[in-house]
Amino acid sequence: MHVIDAPRLLDFAGLVAALAQLPELRLRQGVPLRSLSRWQIGGPARVVAEPLSVAATAQALRLIKAHGAPLLVIGDGSNLLFDDEGFDGVVLHIGRAMSSMRIEGRRVVAQAGIWTPIFARRVGCAGLSGAEHAVGIPGTLGGLVVMNGGSLRKGIGENLVSVTCLDHDGETRVLSHDECGFAYRTSVLQTRELIVVEAEFEFAPGEAREIRREMIKIMAARRKKFPLRLPNCGSVFLSNPAMYDTVGPPGKAIEEAGLRGTRIGDAQIAPEHGNFIVNLGAARSADVLALIGLVRKAVYERTRFWLDCEVRHVSSNGHLTPAHIPAEAL
Ligand SMILES: Cc1cc2nc3c(=O)[nH]c(=O)nc-3n(C[C@H](O)[C@H](O)[C@H](O)COP(=O)(O)OP(=O)(O)OC[C@H]3O[C@@H](n4cnc5c(N)ncnc54)[C@H](O)[C@@H]3O)c2cc1C
Incomplete structure (x- = not known):
């Protein structure tokens, strides 16, 4: 926050x-x-x-x-x-204006504003393996590190050596991998008042052509699976391991609850994928929050699992919370 x-x-x-x-x-x-x-x-x-x-x-x-x-x-x-x-x-x-990157052997240092797919492709072109899973994830590297984003059951934190941040006084703070507290789609950077400006990674040596082939495969699979046409924020709900073992991933649970295509205002559960909410044109945050509430309740009634959000809501006073937590509960 x-x-x-x-x-x-x-x-x-x-x-x-x-x-x-x-x-x-x-x-x-x-x-x-x-x-x-x-x-x-x-x-x-x-x-x-x-x-x-x-x-x-x-x-x-x-x-x-x-x-x-x-x-x-x-x-x-x-x-x-x-x-x-x-x-x-x-x-x-923190955007494209801060996106320099350098590669020395297996070590990669990049600024927080670099576009994640560009970062992943450059790492791969240098014959380094480990960032392939991030090639299709929109956003900046800083956001990816804070969220410990990734795909195919990986998170960017796995390859992170250290992260350079500024605090609210503009002072530099360097956190080691262990200090970042990475876990599934989370890190301590979500709760500490630090601004990520740069991160250092270590990747494994690989064969650039093989890595490129793998990235193309990952992109093709994503294009098949995810809604591409309408504005969305990727997966809305987090996967929960206990739920995964018995019910499956959130998208499956939402689809089995018959919610594909359900709409509040211009916010709609994507017909292609239950874990995406798309904006049909004039969706408001209130519509998305209401739809999130409706999904949670319906899935809980069928499965006895509460789905929690990966997506974060920014309330009008600037508080950032996972979008399933109503701002008034703060
Ligand atoms: C189509 C689509 C597909 C997606 N697929 C995936 C996926 O496969 N895997 C996945 O993990 N995510 C996925 N996402 C979610 C999203 O792309 C990632 O979480 C992304 O890494 C967020 O980066 P961002 O720059 O957009 O961060 P933002 O959304 O701008 O911010 C996210 C959080 O990070 C903080 N933050 C951002 N930059 C900094 C900084 N420099 N310093 C400190 N705090 C910062 C913000 O305060 C906020 O809490 C997807 C999103 C979309 C739209």
Whole structure:
């Protein structure tokens, strides 16, 4: 969670003026969050700041803290449900402007804003194996590390050696692999107020042509399985090992509950895959949250398992929680 709880902000104009002085920071005001969301959902953000360097990120963080502004850190917004109300604070967008990468032997160091599929392909082209599973995952490497994202039962944390972060004072903190607390689609980075700026990995030597072939296979399988046409956020619900053994993955449980195609407003359980919710055009966060509630209840009644969300909801005050936890429960 990346929120500084603060009394109502008095001097937003002062903060914006100070941020505007930073040459390596792109600043926009009144930005519709739907434009930063793969779901294309979300009201306006007061300010969106995209740093072009680690130094600018640190400077921006110091200013944001000094002004007591609420802060939300995002990558590509591919695992986030922004609220219809928007967010009255500063969104720090770690994106393509921070995407350098270097490879030395089996070690790879990359900045947080690099696009994950590009990262995975470059690792493979260098004859290194271990990032193939991430080749089809949209989003930034920073978001992938925070979520311990992956596919085919793998998570990026398996190959991570260390991660370089900034705290809200702009100070550098380096966490080792063990300090990151990686587990299935989670890490301590989701709860500690740290901004990932760079990560170091170690991969196994492999044959570049073989790795490329494997990546093509993975992409083809994903294209067959997942809805491609309409905006979505990937898998909404997490797989639960106990449930997997008896009932199967969330998509199967949702489909067996007869929910494929179920719709609230313009949010719909994808007809192609039960674990995806697509935006038919004008879906609101309230529609998605209601559909999540409906699915959980229906699946619980059939299986006695509660499905929890991988997708994270950003409430209007900037609190980030798995989307099955209602903001009012905080
Ligand atoms: C079509 C589709 C398919 C998908 N398939 C998969 C899949 O196979 N496997 C999988 O694991 N995921 C999948 N996802 C989910 C998503 O792509 C991943 O979780 C992705 O890695 C998130 O990266 P992001 O940059 O979009 O992060 P965001 O969605 O922007 O943020 C996710 C979380 O990370 C935090 N965060 C982001 N960047 C930083 C940073 N630099 N420092 C600190 N915190 C940060 C945010 O605060 C938030 O808590 C899919 C999504 C879509 C749309």
